[in-house]
Amino acid sequence: MRAVVTATFALAFYGNPTRPQLVALIAQEEVTSAGGQIEPPGMHMIYLPYSDDVRYPEVHLTSDDAPRATDEQIKKASNLLRRIDLKNFSVCQFSNPALQRHYGILEALALGEDEMPDVKDETLPDEEGLARPGVVKAVEEFKASVYGENYDQEEAEAAAAKAGASKKRKALTDAAAEKSAAHNWAELADTGKLKDMTVVDLKSYLSAHGLPVSGKKEALVSRILTHLGK
Structure with missing residues (x-):
């Protein structure tokens, strides 16, 4: 279909009152040949946005940015695509x-x-095919060309650092929980003796329960009382 090139179009209402929609109507040129009509004249209806x-x-990126x-x-991407290309795909x-x-x-x-019956999902990735040495090599070469030779090492080091930090936090939390368990916090709250506890002891309770440990002693006591529902 071929629309008529013009700066004029018709504005129309399409739909119903519950779902109103404005549309633009653009004329379509009739196409004929010696054998008769190829495309009839008509209108293109284009939905207009609100x-x-x-x-x-x-952010507007220019071609330079x-x-x-x-x-x-x-080159590496083309090689990878050739490796995983499906021959005679249909x-x-x-x-x-x-x-x-x-x-x-x-x-x-x-x-x-x-x-x-068990149904084999043939649309899932071919893990056996993707594990072929040629494909694995092409993937690694493409990854190295994009991210650099040390990408896997840097990723492993970052994961190890994250795991180490997680273990350290868990160790600190466990130590705080053990120290906090030495006190009957509900009784201390009921008897008004929380204010007599040291800041270190108060923070051990807060750390053991995953609560913030920042602030002055009065703020720590208030936070513990709130957590205990006092």
């Missing part, structure tokens, strides 16, 4: 797993079978 539907990106792949990265090669399961259940019910 003002709230218009979005303006906060946008990141660009290097020739080496493009959508008919893969069955819909939901439909196959539905048909399997119907068949089992019709035949009076107790067990439902």
Whole structure:
């Protein structure tokens, strides 16, 4: 279809009162040949957005600002795509797993079978194929060209540092819980003796219960009383 190039269009209302929609109507040019009409004349209907539907990106990247792949990265990406390319691909090669399961259940019910058939989902990634040495090598080369040679090492070091920090926090929490368990905090709160506890003891209770430990002693006491429901 070919629309008529013009600066004029018709503004129309389409829909119903519960879902109003403004549309633009643009004329379509008739196309004919010696054999007759190829495309009839008509109108293109284009839905127009409301003002709230218009979005303006906060950052406008120019062609100079946008990141660009290097020739080496493009080469590695092309090699990777060749490795994982499906030869003679057709959508008919893969069955819909939901439909196959539905048909399997119907068949089992019709035949009076107790067990439902297992349906292989052929749309899932081919893990065995992706584990081939050639594919793995292509993936590693592409990753190295984008992130650098030491990416895996840096990622492992970051994960190790995160795990170490997590273990340290857990050790501190366990130590605080052990120290906090030496006191009957509910009794201390009822007898008004929380204010006689040291700041270290108060913080041990707060740390053991995952509460903030910042502030002066009065704030710590108030926080403990609130946690105890006093």
